[in-house]
Amino acid sequence: MASDSLSVHSPYFEATVCWVVALKSEAKPIISYFKLDHKSGNSIFPIYKNDKLGHSLIVSGVGQINAAAATAYLASESSAPPWASWINVGIAGSADGEVGKLYQGIKVTNPTKEKVFFPGYRFSKIVSLAEIQTLDHPSSVKKKGVLHDMEASGFIDFATRFSCNELVFSFKVVSDNTEQDMKLIDKTMVNSLIENRLKELEILLDKIIILSKLEKQRLKIADEVEEVFEHFHFSVTRRTQLIEKFRKWKVNFPNRPTSDLVKGARTAADVIRNIDDALTDLKFDWT
Numbered sequence: 192m193a194s195d196s197l198s199v200h201s202p203y204f205e206a207t208v209c210w211v212v213a214l215k216s217e218a219k220p221i222i223s224y225f226k227l228d229h230k231s232g233n234s235i236f237p238i239y240k241n242d243k244l245g246h247s248l249i250v251s252g253v254g255q256i257n258a259a260a261a262t263a264y265l266a267s268e269s270s271a272p273p274w275a276s277w278i279n280v281g282i283a284g285s286a287d288g289e290v291g292k293l294y295q296g297i298k299v300t301n302p303t304k305e306k307v308f309f310p311g312y313r314f315s316k317i318v319s320l321a322e323i324q325t326l327d328h329p330s331s332v333k334k335k336g337v338l339h340d341m342e343a344s345g346f347i348d349f350a351t352r353f354s355c356n357e358l359v360f361s362f363k364v365v366s367d368n369t370e371q372d373m374k375l376i377d378k379t380m381v382n383s384l385i386e387n388r389l390k391e392l393e394i395l396l397d398k399i400i401i402l403s404k405l406e407k408q409r410l411k412i413a414d415e416v417e418e419v420f421e422h423f424h425f426s427v428t429r430r431t432q433l434i435e436k437f438r439k440w441k442v443n444f445p446n447r448p449t450s451d452l453v454k455g456a457r458t459a460a461d462v463i464r465n466i467d468d469a470l471t472d473l474k475f476d477w478t
Contacts, residue, residue, distance in 0.1 A: 208275070209278070211278070211342075213281050214304070216378040216381040218239070221248060221280065222239050227241045227248055228241065254327070255301070262350050277435075279362070280363075282340070282341055284338070289365060294320065295314055299343045299361060300344070302326070314395055314398060317391075317394060321337070323361060326340070334443070347361060364388050416434060420447065424460065437466065
């Protein structure tokens with residue numbers, strides 16, 4: 192079990208991983224592997240968590256509308272930060288894909304809504320890449336070189352609203368193809384297909400969490416900025432402006448104290464103006 196080697200020193204510690212899975216039979220191996228516990232209380236969708244590892248999993252039900260709704264619900268219930276990684280795992284049909292093989296969806300299309308997504312950092316060295324076409328209904332007619340599912344598009348459409356595109360992933364295991372009829376799929380088979388790919392998913396997760404940590408570091412608000420927020424009232428828009436402008440100011444004036452920013456300022460607008468003035472007056476010696 193993966194959890195035997197996990198501790199506060201593990202790369203998983205302090206991670207925020209949000210799983211969105213359509214079927215309980217797809218979710219069960221993940222729930223067991225990462226020792227997730229069912230969150231008590233009434234919930235629109237079943238949610239499972241391991242707070243120590245930072246994992247949350249929601250079972251959405253079938254279909255892209257359910258996937259989108261469950262993604263939004265989990266973002267709210269888990270208070271997922273903007274550096275959270277979002278992972279959709281499930282089965283998919285294929286015309287020519289090998290049954291049981293894991294793929295990363297790097298292009299996701301939705302013929303009904305004419306939407307195209309290019310989610311996630313590509314892990315081409317450790318997993319096969321594929322296009323996923325999200326359908327409204329199961330279909331025995333499949334296009335060569337394309338995986339077919341019913342959730343990826345809805346999931347990605349909403350997950351990318353809560354985290355950056357590079358941290359949103361859809362991984363699919365082929366469940367049926369032209370040689371193996373989709374009518375043979377049952378809960379036991381689905382469970383086995385996902386369970387057999389958990390080691391690969393864990394390797395991918397190691398890489399994803401590194402990306403998540405880098406994004407967290409990139410978005411980190413400096414202590415000096417937090418102090419400014421405590422002394423002045425900033426709207427959401429002006430908070431964002433200050434964070435971005437402060438980074439530029441700090442690069443150009445690494446040794447200047449933050450007190451320079453608030454000198455003579457009475458409002459948040461005055462602080463923004465001080466930074467703008469400093470950056471505008473910046474002189475470069477081109478010689």
